[in-house]
Amino acid sequence: MGELRALDYEHEGVLLKGELALPAGPGPHPAVLVMHDAHGLGDHVRRRALALADLGYAALATDMYGGGKLFTGQTEVGPFFLDLQENPQRLRGRVLAAFEALRARPEVDQARMGAIGFCFGGQCVLELARSGAAARGVVSFHGLLHTSLPARAGEVKAKVLVLTGGRDPYAPADAVAGLQRELTEAGVDWQLTVYGEGWHAFTDPNPEKASVPGVRYDPLIDKLSWAQATAFLDATLRD
Amino acid sequence: MGELRALDYEHEGVLLKGELALPAGPGPHPAVLVMHDAHGLGDHVRRRALALADLGYAALATDMYGGGKLFTGQTEVGPFFLDLQENPQRLRGRVLAAFEALRARPEVDQARMGAIGFCFGGQCVLELARSGAAARGVVSFHGLLHTSLPARAGEVKAKVLVLTGGRDPYAPADAVAGLQRELTEAGVDWQLTVYGEGWHAFTDPNPEKASVPGVRYDPLIDKLSWAQATAFLDATLRD
Numbered sequence: 235m236g237e238l239r240a241l242d243y244e245h246e247g248v249l250l251k252g253e254l255a256l257p258a259g260p261g262p263h264p265a266v267l268v269m270h271d272a273h274g275l276g277d278h279v280r281r282r283a284l285a286l287a288d289l290g291y292a293a294l295a296t297d298m299y300g301g302g303k304l305f306t307g308q309t310e311v312g313p314f315f316l317d318l319q320e321n322p323q324r325l326r327g328r329v330l331a332a333f334e335a336l337r338a339r340p341e342v343d344q345a346r347m348g349a350i351g352f353c354f355g356g357q358c359v360l361e362l363a364r365s366g367a368a369a370r371g372v373v374s375f376h377g378l379l380h381t382s383l384p385a386r387a388g389e390v391k392a393k394v395l396v397l398t399g400g401r402d403p404y405a406p407a408d409a410v411a412g413l414q415r416e417l418t419e420a421g422v423d424w425q426l427t428v429y430g431e432g433w434h435a436f437t438d439p440n441p442e443k444a445s446v447p448g449v450r451y452d453p454l455i456d457k458l459s460w461a462q463a464t465a466f467l468d469a470t471l472r473d
Numbered sequence: 474m475g476e477l478r479a480l481d482y483e484h485e486g487v488l489l490k491g492e493l494a495l496p497a498g499p500g501p502h503p504a505v506l507v508m509h510d511a512h513g514l515g516d517h518v519r520r521r522a523l524a525l526a527d528l529g530y531a532a533l534a535t536d537m538y539g540g541g542k543l544f545t546g547q548t549e550v551g552p553f554f555l556d557l558q559e560n561p562q563r564l565r566g567r568v569l570a571a572f573e574a575l576r577a578r579p580e581v582d583q584a585r586m587g588a589i590g591f592c593f594g595g596q597c598v599l600e601l602a603r604s605g606a607a608a609r610g611v612v613s614f615h616g617l618l619h620t621s622l623p624a625r626a627g628e629v630k631a632k633v634l635v636l637t638g639g640r641d642p643y644a645p646a647d648a649v650a651g652l653q654r655e656l657t658e659a660g661v662d663w664q665l666t667v668y669g670e671g672w673h674a675f676t677d678p679n680p681e682k683a684s685v686p687g688v689r690y691d692p693l694i695d696k697l698s699w700a701q702a703t704a705f706l707d708a709t710l711r712d
Contacts, residue, residue: 400653414639422669425669425697427665430653430664431661437522457704458701461704465700469697473693
């Protein structure tokens with residue numbers, strides 16, 4: 235594995251401290267945002283960014299809260315998370331700030347960009363797609379599916395892959411059906427996998443999260459969802 | 474690529490002419506049925522069986538009609554197809570005859586068996602799972618989802634992966650929802666992907682089929698569904 239290097243960027247006066255993983259070899263490389271869950275930038279997304287760099291992508295582990303830190307307690311992170319949920323334009327703007335920060339790097343092929351995200355990060359990548367940003371593909375892992383700024387017909391450029399658990403209380407069946415309707419009506423090229431036995435956060439082995447209601451790591455679904463996501467990125471960013 | 478060899482078997486007095494692809498190297502190998510669409514055993518499933526052998530599986534392209542032939546006209550194949558649709562126990566028995574024929578081969582690891590199928594063959598592999606056969610995993614590609622012998626609680630041993638197109642008129646949204654209900658109520662470990670832009674037979678490049686209503690080959694979905702299916706077989710048959 236390679237290593238991560240600091241990539242600071244800014245949005246509305248907040249200093250955001252991302253971490254960038256680069257592939258070996260000369261660029262420009264296809265490039266992917268890697269967007270963290272509600273707890274902030276931690277080892278889960280760092281590992282994914284490094285894994286993507288091994289596969290040939292410039293991968294930016296983003297920072298949605300400022301300071302680039304992981305919050306271990308829900309009390310501490312709550313205000314940061316809620317501020318973005320209550321200000322959907324700010325949330326979307328902050329995602330786009332990360333996208334622009336990655337796009338501005340000389341190592342990046344600006345025509346071959348995408349994003350993946352986990353839980354809250356899954357919501358963020360859907361917002362990136364809904365915004366009409368020039369991403370080719372986005373992947374939501376056990377993401378939040380709701381939005382107050384739904385996709386508009388003909389405006390979404392990215393192909394969208396949604397990977398969700400049939401038992402995830404944060405993405406219930408009616409939210410899944412609602413997202414399918416939203417994306418279909420907007421003419422989005424989407425794909426959606428329901429892992430029937432999957433709970434929330436099925437990719438995250440962090441034992442501290444196992445106490446959160448509805449959360450369960452699943453090694454098989456983790457492996458299969460990663461295989462699916464990397465095949466999708468390969469097909470959409472490299473074709 | 475390797476080559477296919479004849480594997481004859483029998484069911485209710487009908488001689489079925491399957492074709493077996495074997496990996497290089499000593500067995501026993503994990504083993505997979507490869508089940509054809511309504512037109513019979515043709516190059517589409519032959520290619521898939523050979524590709525699976527390259528990945529290390531003993532793969533049997535099955536024959537559901539007898540004689541091991543491909544029917545190019547719907548008029549010719551109609552009676553064979555309808556006979557099995559109208560006799561669901563016969564259909565299921567014939568799938569199990571193929572499963573037993575493969576399982577009896579000395580090259581096969583009997584504890585590591587699965588099945589994939591396309592269109593009608595997707596229905597056949599779901600019937601294999603519903604029967605309670607000792608398969609570890611089955612994959613339905615753009616399959617027919619209905620059954621008159623639904624899965625019974627606790628009896629299904631196989632994990633089930635369903636890959637279906639959002640525009641497939643042979644697998645409409647209510648059939649997809651019905652299958653999810655059936656499998657959930659029976660306690661099956663299932664996964665289901667809807668490719669929003671997918672039509673029927675999205676894996677089959679045969680130009681002769683393009684005139685059939687609702688059928689459309691899709692190179693991207695073909696590639697992604699194969700990546701997903703092979704990752705699933707690897708995880709369920711080799712873990």
